[in-house]
Amino acid sequence: MKTILLKANDIDLDKASQLLSDGELVAIPTETVYGLAADASNISAINKIFEVKKRPQSHPLILHLRSIDQLNDWAIDIPSDVHNLAKHFWPGPMSLLLKKHPDVLSEITGGSDKICIRIPNHPVTLSLLTILNKGIVAPSANLFGRVSPTSAQHVLDDLDGKISAILDGGQCEVGLESTIIDLTEIKPKILRPGGLPIAHIEEVIDKKILPHSNSDEKISGNLLNHYQPRASVHPYEKSEIEHLINDMPINKSVLLLLSDINKNNIHIHQMPKDAYQYGQVFYSTLRLMDDKKYEKIYIELPPEKSEWYAIHDRIKKASFKI
Incomplete structure (x- = not known):
């Protein structure tokens, strides 16, 4: 076809x-x-x-x-x-x-x-x-x-x-x-x-709604492992990033950063600090990293705020290991 x-x-x-x-x-x-x-x-x-x-x-x-x-x-x-x-x-x-x-x-x-x-x-x-x-x-x-x-x-x-x-x-x-x-x-x-x-x-x-991330309701996108690139995804808290950088494999790894950190010896891809803009480019960035043949993608986790909830959900599922 x-x-x-x-x-x-x-x-x-x-x-x-x-x-x-x-x-x-x-x-x-x-x-x-x-x-x-x-x-x-x-x-x-x-x-x-x-x-x-x-x-x-x-x-x-x-x-x-x-x-x-x-x-x-x-x-x-x-x-x-x-x-x-x-x-x-x-x-x-x-x-x-x-x-x-x-x-x-x-x-x-x-x-x-x-x-x-x-x-x-x-x-x-x-x-x-x-x-x-x-x-x-x-x-x-x-x-x-x-x-x-x-x-x-x-x-x-x-x-x-x-x-x-x-x-x-x-x-x-x-x-x-x-x-x-x-x-x-x-x-x-x-x-x-x-x-x-x-x-x-x-x-x-005019009602409070809580996300049900563990719902067993049959819907699209509710599997634990989803939205996954070929590269393995590894999320890290902001407080862990400096330590990660010191131990991070160099050649086939990339770090998706929210923080402003400049390091010449590792591959860094700067992500938007605005939640909506981050969502606009998240999938295309994961695909770009695959195109560049990276084997590991390290991601700095965004803030624990409601506007970032969907991003947290996608990172969690992209990084889930069976």
């Missing part, structure tokens, strides 16, 4: 829509990461996602819609918080876990009676969804468990020859996956921190 690169124009959007209608897989841009899209009503196409990504079929997929007007076709018993949150954060990096409509394919939800839904905030994909006039499922467009793609080139690096097309929408603006909020119980829960800060959610629903 030859993977074609499509541009963000009317002709190529029509091509992408036709491919999806024909049961093919198309990588699409979102504000978070690139997704591997399939028609959410096509079992064969959905199964291709699991095959191409080498993703366990028990691991649910996130449904992408163009409008909240389509929500009743996919979910039932929709709580009032949904419309309040949607008013503020859709389109955007927020996914809501809801009770699924009986007609939703079990292949999407991994056999669960719940479904995760979002409306992506990317003009190219919103246009595609309008043309297609269907829901699509779209996990990250990479091999399962590896670093998520934030550019069309990243997708090509992982899936060239394995999918029909990549719709190039430029670099992803947010760079981290969506925040997943469980609204199937009386009290909302954060199941996956992401591109939407928890503090913003709490302001809108």
Whole structure:
């Protein structure tokens, strides 16, 4: 199979829509990461996602819609918080876990009676969804468990020859996956921190929400080992960095730093001190370090503050050893 690169124009959007209608897989841009899209009503196409990504079929997929007007076709018993949150954060990096409509394919939800839904905030994909006039499922467009793609080139690096097309929408603006909020119980829960800060959610629903990092709920990205580059990842507290530098292997190792430290004898890559900017470049930096053939990536852990929670989550999973 030859993977074609499509541009963000009317002709190529029509091509992408036709491919999806024909049961093919198309990588699409979102504000978070690139997704591997399939028609959410096509079992064969959905199964291709699991095959191409080498993703366990028990691991649910996130449904992408163009409008909240389509929500009743996919979910039932929709709580009032949904419309309040949607008013503020859709389109955007927020996914809501809801009770699924009986007609939703079990292949999407991994056999669960719940479904995760979002409306992506990317003009190219919103246009595609309008043309297609269907829901699509779209996990990250990479091999399962590896670093998520934030550019069309990243997708090509992982899936060239394995999918029909990549719709190039430029670099992803947010760079981290969506925040997943469980609204199937009386009290909302954060199941996956992401591109939407928890503090913003709490302001809108006027409720305190605690992240549930140990939740056994079946959702995307809840495995302990995830988002992993080829290089091994080793996180360190700021207080440990100076000692680390003295003992750090030189040739095939790199240190991702927040602190301003200059050392001529080791490889240093300076990371943004702002949490949002850090999230924008985190995955692309891990991929860059792989491209440079580093075998070990040492990371200075960011502050223990709420705005850094998603970054801590990704570093923890990127560094988890089975």
